[in-house]
């Protein structure tokens with residue numbers, strides 16, 4: 001059974017249709033990169049999969065939780081879907097460890113000891129085990145982003161969504177975050193990531209999706225997609241480089 | 244018979260400040276509770292609740308505190324029960340405070356970055372959990388300074404309840420003035436007592452505000 | 462419950478009395494608020510221009526007024542001044558207290574506005590060969606007032622509502638006449654509901670008028686805006 005199953009999803013903001021019938025399947029352990037021009041609907045798609053945006057038509061199913069236009073089952077679905085944004089959005093009033101322990105404790109109801117263990121594991125996974133007691137404000141952007149990843153991991157999600165998580169970072173800090181994500185992929189995490197880092201997508205993603213004008217324009221194994229693009233739009237997109 | 248303004252009159256006035264303080268405390272507790280509900284309603288996802296809260300705030304802020312006092316006083320006594328004036332006084336001050344605190348706290352809640360709502364929603368928190376663990380703890384820090392500042396307004400406005408016979412500071416001043424005809428000494432004492440209560444609170448509010456601003460820009 | 466029945470007709474029968482009170486409320490508010498605001502703006506300017514050592518009297522006045530109740534200020538003026546030989550009517554005492562009170566609040570509000578004007582704008586003005594006074598008037602005061610107009614407006618509305626306190630010294634403004642009608646008709650609750658509604662309407666109208674006045678005095682994209690962008694370069 002696929003972890004994420006998206007079928008015929010349509011999404012409009014007012015009169016503007018941003019997603020025009022998206023179909024997408026993510027199998028367990030797959031890493032899928034989404035690339036495309038600014039405004040093609042990449043972020044909107046991720047936000048829909050997490051239920052942060054409602055959809056007008058179609059359905060989204062994540063590990064058995066079905067989300068449709070009615071918006072029911074939202075919280076159950078979110079427990080299984082982690083999402084990390086471009087801006088890290090850590091809770092500034094809580095220390096790093098507390099940031100990570102909060103949701104497992106209040107949402108999943110796990111005990112304090114277990115929450116702490118989960119937080120320590122997640123922090124170790126992103127290479128920040130020693131920053132448990134730090135305040136978010138005292139961390140670099142790259143470290144904050146890794147804490148944000150750990151915060152999602154501690155929920156033990158079935159799939160992780162990443163939306164341009166390195167775009168707000170200085171170039172010298174993107175490396176550590178990308179390395180963290182690559183390690184997650186090696187450890188078998190199912191991932192769906194929007195990125196402008198083409199080399200990273202090509203190397204790490206099993207599949208790559210090219211989105212164009214609210215549609216899945218081209219999809220295939222990363223090596224083939226980058227190596228032999230089929231559509232003129234993708235050729236042009238790759239030819240002109242990023243954006 | 245005209246008495247002179249002596250130590251006993253002075254002490255009578257100063258001691259009556261305990262009613263001013265009690266009234267402030269009562270209306271702060273009751274009005275704070277009510278104001279918290281108003282602020283939650285004002286930031287609710289339900290449009291009717293938001294409108295109701297906005298209407299409440301707009302209405303109470305458009306009515307003299309004196310009228311709130313009379314309406315509470317006569318409204319409560321309409322049930323035929325003999326209420327001590329302090330009850331009507333507290334109720335009216337609480338209603339007054341609920342609108343202003345509700346508005347202050349609405350602003351504090353809304354000045355928490357919207358991404359905090361999003362990040363906590365993405366972690367599957369319910370609306371109540373978002374408020375409890377993420378939004379309110381941050382809003383409280385923003386709210387402290389203006390809330391403390393409002394307490395000064397509350398203390399001063401309690402002077403109005405003297406008209407329904409609560410012998411707080413202002414009323415005590417009136418009584419003594421009627422007996423001594425030494426208005427400057429009497430009301431000077433009254434004013435000084437209010438000042439001694441209010442000024443430190445004002446200074447505290449200003450300091451808290453300064454600290455918050457320093458933290459924001461720092 | 463003792464079966465209370467609302468009876469508004471005895472109250473409405475005395476509407477002429479209430480209207481007279483309303484008229485006095487309007488007069489007190491109009492005169493008191495205009496003078497009070499003027500006093501505040503003048504003091505804030507004085508404070509802004511005066512050397513640091515001369516600021517304290519203004520600051521002391523502001524702090525004293527802002528940390529004592531309007532009612533007590535009113536009583537001091539009404540009972541205090543006659544005791545030292547200054548004869549004045551209740552209405553005059555009321556206006557005096559309103560001006561004194563609002564003057565302090567406006568000073569504080571306008572002062573904050575003045576301090577929010579950026580130094581670079583003042584320097585830009587001076588570099589354009591404007592005199593100190595010209596800079597103060599055009600570059601500092603006007604933008605400062607535009608910026609604090611919403612706060613000033615709320616303060617004006619609050620002051621209008623506070624004129625009700627003048628009934629304590631038997632000024633026959635709206636709430637003063639309400640007390641008269643109450644003792645004539647014994648319909649206390651109805652009287653105060655009626656008068657409350659009048660105050661509320663007054664506050665709403667006043668908010669609207671002040672917003673319109675602000676739009677006229679400080680139009681968006683006017684010379685004020687241009688001055689600001691010019692000096693922002």
Ligand SMILES: Nc1ncnc2c1ncn2[C@@H]1O[C@H](COP(=O)(O)OP(=O)(O)OP(=O)(O)O)[C@@H](O)[C@H]1O
Pocket residue numbers: 013018036037038039040041042043044045
């Ligand atoms: N909340 C919103 N309200 C209205 N329009 C929106 C909203 N969010 C996104 N859009 C519009 O939807 C379209 C797709 O936006 P989206 O953010 O999904 O693009 P993207 O592919 O992620 O682009 P980028 O690479 O710039 O992040 C854009 O035209 C955008 O303006």
Ligand SMILES: [Mg+2]
Pocket residue numbers: 042043044163164
């Ligand atoms: Mg995007």
